Amino acid sequence: MVYENGKAWEKIVKWFGYKLHLIVDATYELPIMYSLTKASESDIKEGHRMLERMEEKQAEILKRAETMVANRGYDDTKLIIKCWDKYRIKPVNDIRNLWRDGEKTRLLTNYKNVAYNYKGNVYCYCPETGT
Known part of the structure; x- marks a missing residue:
């Protein structure tokens, strides 16, 4: 891009770090599945991907799941609907303001x-x- 005076500029955006996404059996306090993503990646998209991977690799555990407790990073209507309509999992998420x-x-x-x-x-x- 160029300013009106002809001087060029650019915008550089960087994120530092990673996020660990966990699916945990809260009764026995054991991890079931994990995913490591760049800090800049969407929690919501990763939530969808992890549920799909669980359906493929650990369908029996997914069938027994009763609730999904997540922070507000996973507050997404499509994810909530998928949890309930497809898997019969009750989502208990904090909502974004x-x-x-x-x-x-x-x-x-x-x-x-x-x-x-x-x-x-x-x-x-x-x-x-x-x-």
Whole structure:
């Protein structure tokens, strides 16, 4: 790319490090499958790949799985649907805060004293005291 004054510029993006993705049997605290990726790779894409590899290599363990607990890096509608619809695994993921405006809660449009946060918790405030 070139600036308006004719001077060339470039943008260099680097990530340092790696991520370890683990699938663990929480009852016996034993690793079942692992994957090592560059730090810049998507957790969501790797989550899909690991489930597919488990289906190929460890289908019996996948059939017995009841829940998938993951951090918010794996918060993806398609991954959650795949877990439940295809494997009958209940996903228990923390969700990403997609509210970009910095709000902690938002008011319901039809009510002046009912608010909710990005996780879906609903709060009712007393109009007189504010508590």
